[in-house]
Structures are given as structure tokens and as C-alpha cells.
Amino acid sequence: MRSITLLLLMLLAAFFSTAHAEKRHPDPDGCFSCHGLPDLKYVDKQGQLRSATILKADYYGSLHGSVPCKDCHRKITDYPHEEKDGLVDCSETCHVKEPSNGKAFTHKDIAKEFQASAHGKGLIKDFAAGNRIKEDKDSALPSCRRCHANDPYIAPSQMAAFKEAFEHNDAECGTCHAGDVWRDQFSGHILRRYIGNRLNKPVSNALCIDCHGNTERMAKVEQEDPITKEKETVGPEFIYSTETYDKTLHGRLISDGNMMGASCIECHAPTGLHHDIRRDDDPKASVHEYQLATTCGQSNCHQGYAKNAANRGFLKTPMHGAATVALGLEAKLNELQQTKSNWYYGAIVFGILAVIFFGGSVFWWLFGDRKKLSKNNNNSLLGADQFQRIIIGTKANKARVKEGRWEVTKRQVSGWLAQFGRKSKPSAANEDKQAPTEKTADAHTPKDES
């Protein structure tokens, strides 16, 4: 009897394990019966020969590999179908269910956030294979798929780590989560999360740099003023944003492979679903001056002091200061008018002095008389006298030390002033003669009174 129940239990277990073992990559609508053919081609409206073949391995290996085709390409009911029926809207719901709440999965929230952002006019729907080039040309703003191509489920950079983790999958996860089904369905998903964020800092920066690193393209950008709706050209901070970022400690640390630095998104879209990138003069923007304290003071960043009231200046540190970028002369002059970096004035003042010394030194080098240099005294042009007096302690010998240039000018100026006084007031000389006698008289008066 016992052996029979055991057998039954084993059969039951076997039944359930097979019953749930659906195919991971279903093709319920049979799209691959045509699109899986190796040489499926058609001529589109522009008269161009296009391939309609979809490589199974590529599709199944992609992020959306377990989503049936019709979930996105919804209007297709028949075949052959029109191209316009295949248009994809990224903000629609699909039939994949969120395991936590059982609701249909959707990118709607991200789309909403994205549309409110500075990139908001970029496309979020009407995607088809044929309009890729047109979409890129028409719109200066990125569409969803400009950054999020249907990438492989495991990024190439994560592959090695994934494989290593996958080998331990049976041993470590299998002790509790027995059964092939569970591991088939979830272990890959969980392992991928375990390996780390697929968009790590350098990768997510690369997405931004892909467009913003192109200075020629960025120079042509026109921003719309949120209130007046007028188009404005952008400044050098915008055009050279990636170059200036590379010069800051944030950029440097990341390029050195140290993840302590802040990536683009960590400052520009730190909250929500990380698509809310706004202009810095928008009060809702994370980089607006009112929000900077919270943005810089995120946990694991400058949390201790960015919010401190005494630290206002810290928040004014230029993170995209164009003073660190070398531009052409003309661009530099324009920039001087636009940004008025005080470092230019510093450079002018110090630079002139430096050039004078450089020129003088070269001149002396070529034509200077070396015999005039003293071996025992300081020969420097500036500060030699002070050095002798303060460090060596020589007292000024009036017979030997010539009258200084300052004294000479002082004497001259006072001479001129005296002359000027005499011309305007002829009686000045007489007054001078009278003055001492008056003073002595004044000095005597109080004594007399007492």
C-alpha cells in the first residue's frame, strides 16, 4: 500500500513538473512561419528592397524574447499585413503579468515621465522597421528606441559573470528551489538582477554621450523657452557638456573604473524611473538651483553637507564650466561674452606678467651681461633688496644704496605739486615762511591762559 502511494506521489510530481514546463519562447500567432524564413524580402513604398527575416536566435535572446509578437504589433490580424498595422506603441500594456500584483505589464509610467522631460517630444509610438532612418532625421529628440534598442537579455559585458553564476545555479539555488521548471523560468531573471544593473554607470553615460558628445550636432540645438515659447540657441555649457564632464572628478573617477563618480543620470534624473531629465531653469529639474541640495545630497553622494546652509557655494561649483575647455579663438571670444568666466580676467592679469618675464628672461639670456651678476648678493629683479634686508639682515648703507625708484618718483611728484602750488598761489611761499611762527604762537597761548 505504502509503495503504491509513493508511486502515485512521484507520478503527481512528475505530472506537475511537466504540466508547467511550457515553452519559454512561444510563438502562439505563428509569425515565424513566414518571418522565420531565411530570405523574406519585400519592396517598400520608397522602392527599396528590405529584409523581413527575423533571426530566431536574436529575437529570443533579446530583452523582449519571451513577449509574443502580437503583444506589441497589435493591429495585425491577418497575413499578409500592411506595414502600418505593425506600428508599435511603447506605452501600451502587454500580456506579460507583473508577478507581484497580477496586473498587465506596461511602460506607461516611464512614457509619462519621459514626455514631461526635456526629451519629451521624442517618439514613444509608431515604431516600425521601415521608419528608422526617417525617425532619426526628422526628430532632433531621442525616441524610445534611440537609447533602448532591443538589446540581448544578457549584455555582452555581463556574459562572463552570468555564466559563472549560472554554473552555481543548481548547487546554490537548487537546494531550496527544487524542480527544473522553476529554475528555467526564474533563475535566469534573478541571476541577471544578481549580477548587477545592466545599465551600469559607464554604459548609461555612453547612451548620453552618443548624442551629447557630438559637439557639431549639439551646437545646432535650439531650446524652447518654457514661458515665451521662443527658440533660443544653446551656450557652450550645453555644447561641450560631455567634455567638461570628463574634466570633473565625477567623470574622471568613472573613466578610471571607479564607480564612486556620479553618472549623467544620477544628477539629471535621480528620482522616479530615471527619465525625468529637464532643463536646469525648470524648477522641477533635479539640477535646478533649488533642487541641487537634495540632488547632490543623495545617499552615498555628498549627503552630509550638501544640504547645510553654510554650504551654498558648494552647490555653485560649476560642473559643466566651459572655462576648462579649449575652444578656438573666435568661439572663445563669444564665450567670454556669454558666460563671463572670471578666469579669463585672471589669465589676462597673470598672463601679461608672465609674458613680460618670459620675454625679459629670453632677452637677458641672449644679450645679458653675465659679469654684472654678483656672487654674494641676490641678483633677482624683484625682491632682492627685501631678501638682503629681511633674510640676510644687512642694514641699508645709505652711502652705497642708491635712491630707490619709488623715492625718485615720490620726490618728482612732490616737486611737481609744489611747482603747481606756486603757480596757482603766488603767496604760498610767504605763507610757508609765516607758518612756523604761527605754530609757536599757538603753542604758547594755552600756557599763557593757565
Next chain:
Amino acid sequence: MKIIKGWYQEWLAQPKVQRFRYMTIFASCVLFLGPLTILPKLAGNSDLCGRLCMRRFYLYFPGMTVEDFVTHASAAMIGVIAFGLILLTTLFFGRIWCGYLCPVGGFSELVSRLLNDRWKIEYRWLPQFQIRYGYLATYMIVLPAIGVSACTLCNFITVPRLVESMSGGAGGLAFIFSAVGLVNLSLLLLLGFFASKGRAYCQFMCPIGAIDGIVNSLGSRFRNTHRIRVAKERCTGCNICARNCMCGAIKMVDKIATVQQSSCMDCHECVDVCDWNAIEWTTASRNKTPKRIKKGVDIFPEPDWQVMTFTPRLEPTIQARAIRWGRVVNATLLLGFTVAVAATLIIR
């Protein structure tokens, strides 16, 4: 040709230790500065910034916590370790890093020594202590608070970039011809190449040097540390050491050379030029009490050579004197810093 021959003759005229020092500086320039940057590349860096930075992690931002400090330090871990090593060697042997190894200060010193003596600015007579620690306080507290990046006036960027640009590196040229780069280049020229002995930036603006100077001056109080020390009974007051001191650390007080340890870089040049062996890089003399005094044995007449050898240490006599404004400024800065730190710790 004439100039090169002059350089060669000057090279031969240099004391042996100084020639060694110039060679170590040159070697360190090759190792640290572009285009080779051998040592930074071992740490995965192409210059002295980022993880190698020794100048940033001790910046004080109002309201900063210990955790923030740990974050800053761990972002520049290699720099922190290097800085610790520098301070450790300084404690025992004096500022060996600054005088013998630092590629940045050393580079400007070497260039300055190649140039003529006439077109130079003499900075050594300025009140070094006050300027240096005044700027250190500004650098550590005021600049972060008003939002000027600490990297803006850093010659640890400028010198590697300048060397890189001289070897045709595009990155170096791009930095030099930016606004900040031009200011830095001018500062390097004025405080480095055209400064007498080329160490004005080190003396006035380098935060590593300033902190190193504190350690140097504290360490000189121990008797077993190596420092530049003067045997006052031997000093003739010829002031050749003061004239040759590149830091302006030696000052003639009552015609006897005195070393200001917080400015001294232990470069050994004063030792090389002193004809009287009155100055030496050494531990402090022990000044033992003669046994005859311990035993209470009177010897009369006292031999005069003992008077020369066992000069009693003069106790400083307390005198009423004019207010030293430099010290007042220093004390105010230090007090302000302490109060700021204490206040933020208490408020939190």
C-alpha cells in the same frame, strides 16, 4: 652652445648631493609625468588626478560628517596611501618627498635653475608661515564653501599637462589653452620658473607641502629624527646657507643661521655649501650632562675646550614684546577652523 656649455660648467660646480638630488627629481619626472607616466599607469591612471589625487580628500565642507570624509578618502585611495607614506617619511627623515622626489615642484625648480638669475622674482623674504597656512585654510575651507573647485589652481594638473603638451599630447594642449589652463600656466611661470630657486608655489600654495611642513616642524622636536640642524657655536654668520636655501627657511637671526622647520625641505644644500660644518642633516646632539658635574667633582680651571663643546642650552627668557600680528592671524584662522568643525559636529 655657449648657454649649454655654461649649464655644464654649472652642473660640475654643483655639490655632489645636489647633483644626486637633481637626478632623482629628473627620474621622478620621467616616472610620474606625461608622456610616459609609468607609475600612474600602474594604478590605471594617465595623470596624477582621480584616484591618485593627494590634495582633495581633506577638503572641509561645512556640515561634513565622518562618513563623507571616508567617502572622499576612499574615492582617492591610492592618493591617501601615498600621502600617508609621505607624512611618515617626513616624520623620521624630513621632507624627502618634497625635496627629492616631487615631480611637480621639482620640475619647476629644475627649469628655474636653468634660467638666468637676473629675471627672477624673489619670494623668499615674504612671511612664509603666514601666507602658507593662510592659503591652506582658504584652500580647505573657503574655496569649497564659495564653490571654487579645488582642482582649479592645482599645479598637479598643470605640470603633467604641460609636459604632455610639449610632447605633442592633444589633451595637454586642450587644457593649457583653456581659461583655467592659462591662469595655471601663468602661475607656474610666475611662482615656478621665474621664482628665485623655483619653489614659490611649493612654499605658498601647495597643501601637501603645508601639511608636510607641520609634520616636519613637529617631528623636529624629537631628538632622534633627522633634520637640518645648526650647531650655533660653529656658525660664523657668513650667510651662504641663507642665500642658497631654496625655501627661504634659513634666516640670519643675530648673524646666526636659524632654520624654520615648517618651511625646510631637507634638500641638504645648506649642508653642502657651509664651509664650517656648522649645519648638518642629523639627529639632535645629545647634550649629556658631563659626568664630572653628576659626580660633583670640581675641576679648576675649567678647560676651555669643554666650553666650546658643551655649550649649555639657553633657556628662552620671557620678555614683554610687541604683538606678533602673524601669530594673531594664524591663531584666528586655526581657531575659526576649530570652531567651524566643532559647531558642525555639535549641530548635527
